[in-house]
Amino acid sequence: MMVAMAQEPSLLALVQPHHARWQACLEAHGLPTGAATLIRMAADGLWQAELLGLAASTPELRNRVISRLLELAGGHA
Template sequence: MTASKKTKSATVTRNALLEAAGRVMVTQGAKGLTLEAVAREAGVSKGGLLYHFPNKEALISGMLQELIDDKLLSLEYELEQDDAPNQPGHWLRAYIRSYKKLDPECIAIHFSLLAAIAENPELLEPVQKHFADRQKQIESTGIDPALATVIRLALDGLAFIHIFGLGVPDESLQKQVMETLLKLTQE
Protein backbone atom coordinates (compact mmCIF):
# COMPACT_ATOMS: atom_id res chain seq x y z
CA MET A 1 0.00 0.00 0.00
CA THR A 2 1.38 3.41 -0.93
CA ALA A 3 1.89 6.17 1.60
CA SER A 4 -0.98 8.25 0.19
CA LYS A 5 -3.38 5.29 0.39
CA LYS A 6 -2.34 4.69 4.01
CA THR A 7 -2.86 8.37 4.81
CA LYS A 8 -6.26 8.39 3.11
CA SER A 9 -7.27 5.20 4.91
CA ALA A 10 -6.09 6.60 8.26
CA THR A 11 -8.06 9.81 7.64
CA VAL A 12 -11.20 7.84 6.80
CA THR A 13 -10.82 5.74 9.94
CA ARG A 14 -10.13 8.80 12.09
CA ASN A 15 -13.24 10.54 10.73
CA ALA A 16 -15.31 7.39 11.28
CA LEU A 17 -14.13 7.30 14.90
CA LEU A 18 -15.07 10.95 15.44
CA GLU A 19 -18.51 10.37 13.93
CA ALA A 20 -18.94 7.28 16.09
CA ALA A 21 -17.97 9.27 19.18
CA GLY A 22 -20.65 11.83 18.32
CA ARG A 23 -23.26 9.09 17.94
CA VAL A 24 -22.25 7.55 21.28
CA MET A 25 -22.60 10.95 22.96
CA VAL A 26 -26.06 11.43 21.45
CA THR A 27 -27.34 8.00 22.46
CA GLN A 28 -25.48 7.38 25.72
CA GLY A 29 -24.39 10.78 27.02
CA ALA A 30 -21.05 11.79 28.45
CA LYS A 31 -20.91 8.85 30.87
CA GLY A 32 -21.34 6.46 27.96
CA LEU A 33 -18.43 7.92 26.03
CA THR A 34 -15.81 5.25 26.53
CA LEU A 35 -13.08 4.14 24.18
CA GLU A 36 -14.68 0.70 24.03
CA ALA A 37 -18.10 2.12 23.12
CA VAL A 38 -16.63 4.33 20.38
CA ALA A 39 -14.56 1.48 18.93
CA ARG A 40 -17.62 -0.77 18.92
CA GLU A 41 -19.80 1.93 17.31
CA ALA A 42 -17.16 2.56 14.64
CA GLY A 43 -16.62 -1.15 14.00
CA VAL A 44 -12.90 -1.06 14.79
CA SER A 45 -10.79 -2.66 17.45
CA LYS A 46 -9.88 -0.74 20.57
CA GLY A 47 -6.27 -0.91 19.36
CA GLY A 48 -7.36 0.70 16.09
CA LEU A 49 -8.98 3.52 18.04
CA LEU A 50 -5.90 3.91 20.27
CA TYR A 51 -3.74 4.30 17.16
CA HIS A 52 -5.63 7.52 16.38
CA PHE A 53 -6.59 8.62 19.89
CA PRO A 54 -4.34 7.32 22.69
CA ASN A 55 -6.84 8.23 25.41
CA LYS A 56 -10.29 9.66 26.02
CA GLU A 57 -9.05 13.24 26.30
CA ALA A 58 -7.35 12.94 22.91
CA LEU A 59 -10.63 11.66 21.44
CA ILE A 60 -12.58 14.56 22.93
CA SER A 61 -9.93 17.00 21.70
CA GLY A 62 -10.30 15.47 18.25
CA MET A 63 -14.07 15.93 18.42
CA LEU A 64 -13.66 19.55 19.47
CA GLN A 65 -11.18 20.21 16.66
CA GLU A 66 -13.63 18.62 14.22
CA LEU A 67 -16.30 21.03 15.49
CA ILE A 68 -14.00 24.01 14.92
CA ASP A 69 -12.88 22.75 11.51
CA ASP A 70 -16.47 22.14 10.37
CA LYS A 71 -17.49 25.64 11.42
CA LEU A 72 -14.51 27.23 9.66
CA LEU A 73 -15.07 25.23 6.48
CA SER A 74 -18.77 26.08 6.39
CA LEU A 75 -18.02 29.75 7.01
CA GLU A 76 -15.35 29.83 4.30
CA TYR A 77 -17.80 28.34 1.81
CA GLU A 78 -20.52 30.84 2.74
CA LEU A 79 -18.10 33.78 2.48
CA GLU A 80 -17.38 32.74 -1.11
CA GLN A 81 -21.13 32.57 -1.87
CA ASP A 82 -22.07 36.03 -0.57
CA ASP A 83 -23.38 38.27 -3.33
CA ALA A 84 -22.43 41.52 -1.56
CA PRO A 85 -18.86 40.95 -0.34
CA ASN A 86 -18.02 44.66 -0.07
CA GLN A 87 -21.10 45.63 1.93
CA PRO A 88 -21.31 46.00 5.72
CA GLY A 89 -22.42 42.76 7.35
CA HIS A 90 -20.82 40.54 4.66
CA TRP A 91 -19.01 38.35 7.19
CA LEU A 92 -22.01 38.17 9.51
CA ARG A 93 -24.35 37.10 6.69
CA ALA A 94 -21.96 34.28 5.83
CA TYR A 95 -21.81 33.35 9.51
CA ILE A 96 -25.61 33.16 9.67
CA ARG A 97 -25.82 30.99 6.56
CA SER A 98 -23.11 28.71 7.96
CA TYR A 99 -25.53 27.81 10.77
CA LYS A 100 -28.18 26.52 8.39
CA LYS A 101 -26.64 23.04 8.48
CA LEU A 102 -28.01 21.76 11.76
CA ASP A 103 -28.48 18.15 10.69
CA PRO A 104 -28.10 15.26 13.17
CA GLU A 105 -24.44 14.66 12.25
CA CYS A 106 -23.61 18.33 12.78
CA ILE A 107 -25.47 18.35 16.09
CA ALA A 108 -23.72 15.16 17.22
CA ILE A 109 -20.27 16.76 17.01
CA HIS A 110 -21.55 19.62 19.20
CA PHE A 111 -21.91 17.03 21.96
CA SER A 112 -18.13 17.18 22.20
CA LEU A 113 -18.67 20.33 24.27
CA LEU A 114 -20.56 18.29 26.84
CA ALA A 115 -17.92 15.57 26.78
CA ALA A 116 -15.20 18.14 27.44
CA ILE A 117 -17.10 19.66 30.36
CA ALA A 118 -17.66 16.21 31.85
CA GLU A 119 -14.10 14.96 31.30
CA ASN A 120 -11.85 18.02 31.64
CA PRO A 121 -13.10 21.57 31.10
CA GLU A 122 -9.59 22.66 30.09
CA LEU A 123 -10.20 20.77 26.84
CA LEU A 124 -12.59 23.59 25.89
CA GLU A 125 -9.76 26.13 25.54
CA PRO A 126 -9.44 25.83 21.72
CA VAL A 127 -13.22 26.21 21.32
CA GLN A 128 -13.28 29.15 23.70
CA LYS A 129 -10.55 30.80 21.64
CA HIS A 130 -12.43 30.05 18.43
CA PHE A 131 -15.61 31.67 19.75
CA ALA A 132 -13.69 34.65 21.15
CA ASP A 133 -12.13 35.16 17.70
CA ARG A 134 -15.58 34.89 16.09
CA GLN A 135 -16.96 37.46 18.54
CA LYS A 136 -14.21 39.93 17.61
CA GLN A 137 -14.99 39.38 13.93
CA ILE A 138 -18.72 39.80 14.56
CA GLU A 139 -18.13 43.12 16.31
CA SER A 140 -16.20 44.45 13.33
CA THR A 141 -18.56 43.50 10.49
CA GLY A 142 -19.64 47.06 9.79
CA ILE A 143 -22.99 46.90 11.53
CA ASP A 144 -23.85 47.84 15.11
CA PRO A 145 -21.79 45.51 17.35
CA ALA A 146 -24.71 45.05 19.77
CA LEU A 147 -27.02 43.97 16.95
CA ALA A 148 -24.32 41.71 15.51
CA THR A 149 -23.86 40.11 18.94
CA VAL A 150 -27.62 39.59 19.35
CA ILE A 151 -27.57 37.75 16.01
CA ARG A 152 -24.66 35.58 17.13
CA LEU A 153 -26.41 34.76 20.40
CA ALA A 154 -29.60 33.84 18.53
CA LEU A 155 -27.58 31.45 16.35
CA ASP A 156 -25.86 29.90 19.36
CA GLY A 157 -29.24 29.52 21.03
CA LEU A 158 -30.65 27.77 17.98
CA ALA A 159 -27.71 25.35 17.97
CA PHE A 160 -28.06 24.63 21.69
CA ILE A 161 -31.82 23.98 21.57
CA HIS A 162 -31.05 21.40 18.89
CA ILE A 163 -28.39 19.79 21.07
CA PHE A 164 -30.68 19.54 24.08
CA GLY A 165 -33.96 19.08 22.21
CA LEU A 166 -35.47 22.07 23.98
CA GLY A 167 -38.48 23.36 22.08
CA VAL A 168 -36.94 23.13 18.62
CA PRO A 169 -39.07 25.21 16.23
CA ASP A 170 -40.32 23.45 13.13
CA GLU A 171 -38.22 23.73 10.00
CA SER A 172 -40.42 26.40 8.44
CA LEU A 173 -40.13 28.68 11.45
CA GLN A 174 -36.37 28.09 11.66
CA LYS A 175 -36.08 29.18 8.04
CA GLN A 176 -38.04 32.35 8.83
CA VAL A 177 -35.76 33.04 11.80
CA MET A 178 -32.68 32.72 9.57
CA GLU A 179 -34.24 35.03 6.98
CA THR A 180 -35.02 37.56 9.70
CA LEU A 181 -31.46 37.43 10.99
CA LEU A 182 -30.15 37.96 7.45
CA LYS A 183 -32.44 40.97 7.00
CA LEU A 184 -31.12 42.49 10.21
CA THR A 185 -27.63 42.56 8.71
CA GLN A 186 -28.84 44.73 5.82
CA GLU A 187 -30.67 47.46 7.77
Protein backbone atom coordinates in the same frame (compact mmCIF):
# COMPACT_ATOMS: atom_id res chain seq x y z
CA MET B 1 -21.26 19.32 25.68
CA MET B 2 -22.03 21.33 28.80
CA VAL B 3 -21.46 18.33 31.04
CA ALA B 4 -18.14 17.63 29.35
CA MET B 5 -17.03 21.22 29.88
CA ALA B 6 -18.22 21.19 33.49
CA GLN B 7 -16.13 18.11 34.15
CA GLU B 8 -13.18 19.31 32.10
CA PRO B 9 -13.09 23.14 32.02
CA SER B 10 -10.06 23.13 29.73
CA LEU B 11 -12.42 22.07 26.90
CA LEU B 12 -13.82 25.60 26.94
CA ALA B 13 -10.53 26.77 25.49
CA LEU B 14 -11.37 24.82 22.33
CA VAL B 15 -14.58 26.77 21.63
CA GLN B 16 -13.71 30.23 22.95
CA PRO B 17 -11.54 31.20 19.94
CA HIS B 18 -14.36 30.21 17.56
CA HIS B 19 -16.80 32.54 19.32
CA ALA B 20 -14.24 35.35 19.45
CA ARG B 21 -13.59 35.04 15.69
CA TRP B 22 -17.32 35.00 14.94
CA GLN B 23 -17.85 38.12 17.06
CA ALA B 24 -14.90 39.89 15.43
CA CYS B 25 -16.15 38.99 11.95
CA LEU B 26 -19.60 40.43 12.62
CA GLU B 27 -18.09 43.63 14.03
CA ALA B 28 -15.60 43.89 11.15
CA HIS B 29 -18.57 44.07 8.81
CA GLY B 30 -19.82 47.17 10.58
CA LEU B 31 -22.22 45.78 13.15
CA PRO B 32 -22.21 47.49 16.53
CA THR B 33 -20.89 45.27 19.32
CA GLY B 34 -24.32 44.91 20.92
CA ALA B 35 -26.02 43.87 17.67
CA ALA B 36 -23.20 41.48 16.80
CA THR B 37 -23.43 39.89 20.23
CA LEU B 38 -27.20 39.55 20.02
CA ILE B 39 -27.03 37.86 16.62
CA ARG B 40 -24.19 35.55 17.66
CA MET B 41 -25.93 34.54 20.89
CA ALA B 42 -29.27 33.97 19.15
CA ALA B 43 -27.66 31.76 16.52
CA ASP B 44 -25.74 29.90 19.20
CA GLY B 45 -28.95 29.41 21.20
CA LEU B 46 -30.74 28.07 18.12
CA TRP B 47 -27.92 25.57 17.55
CA GLN B 48 -27.87 24.47 21.20
CA ALA B 49 -31.65 24.09 21.38
CA GLU B 50 -31.59 21.87 18.31
CA LEU B 51 -28.57 19.91 19.54
CA LEU B 52 -30.15 19.21 22.92
CA GLY B 53 -33.72 18.76 21.63
CA LEU B 54 -34.94 21.63 23.81
CA ALA B 55 -37.15 23.42 21.33
CA ALA B 56 -39.92 22.03 19.22
CA SER B 57 -39.26 23.66 15.89
CA THR B 58 -40.16 23.09 12.29
CA PRO B 59 -37.82 23.59 9.36
CA GLU B 60 -40.01 26.54 8.32
CA LEU B 61 -39.64 28.25 11.71
CA ARG B 62 -35.90 27.59 11.76
CA ASN B 63 -35.56 29.14 8.29
CA ARG B 64 -37.60 32.17 9.36
CA VAL B 65 -35.40 32.66 12.42
CA ILE B 66 -32.22 32.38 10.35
CA SER B 67 -33.62 34.78 7.74
CA ARG B 68 -34.42 37.30 10.46
CA LEU B 69 -30.94 36.99 11.96
CA LEU B 70 -29.45 37.62 8.51
CA GLU B 71 -31.69 40.68 8.13
CA LEU B 72 -30.47 41.99 11.48
CA ALA B 73 -26.92 41.36 10.36
CA GLY B 74 -27.60 43.36 7.22
CA GLY B 75 -26.47 40.45 5.06
CA HIS B 76 -23.03 40.48 6.65
CA ALA B 77 -23.13 36.94 8.05
